[in-house]
Amino acid sequence: MDMIAEARALDAADPLADRRGRYLIPEGVIYLDGNSLGPASHAALAALDVAAREEWAEGLIRSWNAAGWFELPMALGGRIGRLIGAGEGCVVACDTISVNLYKVLHACLALRPDRRVILAEATSFPTDLYIAEGVCAAAGARLVLAEGPVEAALGPEVAAMLVNHVDYRSGALRDMAALTAAAHAAGALAVWDLSHSAGALEVGLDAAGADFAVGCTYKYLNGGPGAPAFVYAATRHHGAIRQPVTGWWGHARPFAFETGFEAAKGMKAFLAGTQPVLSFRALAGALEDWEGVEMGAVRAKSMRMTQAFINWVEAACPGLELASPRAAEARGSQVSFCHANGYEIMQALIARGVIGDFRAPDVLRFGFAPLYLSFEEVARAVLALAEVLESGEWREARFAERGAVT
């Protein structure tokens, strides 16, 4: 088969091929859903074991200091920061994206007290819009949803412009530097949601001049289900971060047990409550797998891989319509195709061991994580998809019933 031979040649030239052994991919599965939940690695499971059996069970309360539990948010933030182009001390790991975005958008409104609009793209991942709505209602601000290019809706009332760096449905990649510059030219702050770009490509927050960012670690960073999220703030904003979820971990002196609140300097101002240590430790292990990995190499493989997938699908799977940008540099690390029966087709494909996901109304979504996927797997996934379409097996009743889709 030509496609397989082509894939094997690409694998032979892949400088990241040796990373695959670090991850546990189940037998018989081709995993194209790492953009939704990354797989476990040996390092992540080992770190979790140490946290549970040594630090918790043996160390007990002493581990808060002895095992560095208190330092996990800044320590892991630093390791994430290296992967997204953030300077030392500019990233903290904590809470969830939703809660972090809530804090960030409040901080933006506090930095622009004369402006009362938050601008976001109507196509944003919904929780971003819901959180922006909640912040606006609480702070007496107004949420404006741009239906077209978000920068066209900038204006003198906009305090913050919220952009999803990679669109969760189409995989379209936004130009962070250009959009940030446009926001700044209009006097607004630029806030980036990195959920679908952190760990997938070179984000370059500092270089782009971004103001704030939030992101998750359970997709391309492989931190585990519901792993801790993170927040970035440019150095110029440190010291002026005012966010209302003022819990004790965000206090300048948390163990002085003072009655009044005084915000910590720097990124600790985004902390609030005691963090889930076991989930942090799994993430810590997952981040070990990124040591020595250059994001440029990840991005190069990702672009080759998504391009090969598009070529092969378009050659072998008639009836699917590309819903992602055709130019590799305009895509994140995912490819989406539309089909009116996308749900049933994805279910039939999953039944064959090729795991992608579906987004309403008609999007088949495939994620490509360069650290553990081979080109041969991608080619075999395309062959499976072609067989599902050709055989018509997706028409079977067992694929038609819709459950919750993640």
Next chain:
Amino acid sequence: MDMIAEARALDAADPLADRRGRYLIPEGVIYLDGNSLGPASHAALAALDVAAREEWAEGLIRSWNAAGWFELPMALGGRIGRLIGAGEGCVVACDTISVNLYKVLHACLALRPDRRVILAEATSFPTDLYIAEGVCAAAGARLVLAEGPVEAALGPEVAAMLVNHVDYRSGALRDMAALTAAAHAAGALAVWDLSHSAGALEVGLDAAGADFAVGCTYKYLNGGPGAPAFVYAATRHHGAIRQPVTGWWGHARPFAFETGFEAAKGMKAFLAGTQPVLSFRALAGALEDWEGVEMGAVRAKSMRMTQAFINWVEAACPGLELASPRAAEARGSQVSFCHANGYEIMQALIARGVIGDFRAPDVLRFGFAPLYLSFEEVARAVLALAEVLESGEWREARFAERGAVT
């Protein structure tokens, strides 16, 4: 030794003695700090293993549905609810106490739009006060700190009265029914922080008429370091819960991916972002250990144990001053003693394997968790404390340097 003989007699009559084997207490440790971080149990570690090695590593994205990850907040909330006297569907597990209290206090201000004061005790655990301060600043309300009895400060402006059910320093137990009634008589809502009572005594939220409560699961419930917190709301408030951290898990239809927010009915309205599954699963295992346990039996043993500890310390350890209520029914499950050199004494005691903790300025704090402590251990802890005091070993330089104390 009389004290040991007395302890052994108490152990022989202890109906909860057989629970001890479920927990991993390190060799050579007497653990009197379960009110800060509960120990690991075999069930908790086993559940964590299943979550990591089966649900995550094998099930991957499929586990969100197949392993019930989405249902964990309400499912674990229900199991916690049974232990704190909350009806079905009145508790949800999520986020941290700080974040949850933030949501609850906003919900209170929304329920009492004509009142703009949050009343709290000046002796509350600091994060409660910091969060209340943050909520007030964000909502244009005012935080009033009661220095004396909190109910004396109730008045027509008070929207919510926030009370720590058990004081974290003294262990004093508040009368939930009486204080709630006082709040209601003044037109205010009663909000309870159960951090030091959930899992230690019969809380009885519904019976007391409480409006809202928050609490943690990493102390007496043994859910693991930084384990998920929980929120309670009385049934009469369901459907009217308006809190501003409106993330997708709190949406009425989270998977419809709608652009606008509509709050879920009931307790799911307190959810926001994707929750840390691994930490949830450890908690799920820990809650298995509570099946079949009656809180009345836990409370009875706790009262006997704290009473025995006070008797023995006062007999054997001159120079320590009781800082907890003397009447067992007025105490939670902890006992505090004051000493000007409390910090050094606690360090010397910990060096002997008896782990309690210290709270500034001079409080030695000891927690008594009835599910895994024996009376003989408590007696041996008292003997160790007496030896530390008598020998003067706490004066050694190695105990004098203060680090972060948790």
